[in-house]
Amino acid sequence: xxxxxxxxxxxxxxxxxxxxxxxxPNDIEDIKEDKDIDTNILKIEKLIKADDNGKIVAVGEIGxxxxxxxxxKELQKIIFKKQIELANKYNLPIVxxxxxxRKITGHSIPAEVYPRRAGDSSELIASSERxxxxxxxxxxxxxxxxxxxxxxxxxxxxxxGYNDK
Numbered sequence: 001x002x003x004x005x006x007x008x009x010x011x012x013x014x015x016x017x018x019x020x021x022x023x024x025p026n027d028i029e030d031i032k033e034d035k036d037i038d039t040n041i042l043k044i045e046k047l048i049k050a051d052d053n054g055k056i057v058a059v060g061e062i063g064x065x066x067x068x069x070x071x072x073k074e075l076q077k078i079i080f081k082k083q084i085e086l087a088n089k090y091n092l093p094i095v096x097x098x099x100x101x102r103k104i105t106g107h108s109i110p111a112e113v114y115p116r117r118a119g120d121s122s123e124l125i126a127s128s129e130r131x132x133x134x135x136x137x138x139x140x141x142x143x144x145x146x147x148x149x150x151x152x153x154x155x156x157x158x159x160x161g162y163n164d165k
Contacts, residue, residue: 004047011055020058020095021047022083025065025076037075041082048090059087060095068155 011017021044023031031037048056062083064076087094132138141147 004043004050008047008050008055011051012053018055018057020060021056022059022062022095023079024061025063025069025080028072028075028079029069031075031079037079037082041079041086044083045086045090048086048092056092058093058095059083059090062094063096068159 007019011019023040023044031040044059062080064073064080066073066076069076084094086092141150
């Protein structure tokens, strides 16, 4: 059984579990040629097609990461666009980071606007007040900008991620 088949079996086993599938810009360093791009996109498409339980709910987490991956900007753009096309083909929303992250990092994500699809939210609100109200959970940090800035500073100080000791 392939890794992908195992993932689909896990999704079938746990009714409360859902998944997003995609190629993060931080996971494309081994993709060097067009055939590698197509092979990886086809793997994602195969997973989406094989999901007969509606457990794959979006394509993501996708985007552009010019802070960590400066050397492959064009490849990131190609893969990002192909994944947006794949999401549109299967009528799936996409998951990306933007807005406050853009303001703090200084990097924007180019976007193409497509017609809304079933399941697309009209608006996403990240609100600590709503988390308190709905979940009864009070976050330690309530400002989205502070959360993103804290994470960004950690990444700047730990270029090798958790491998920095």
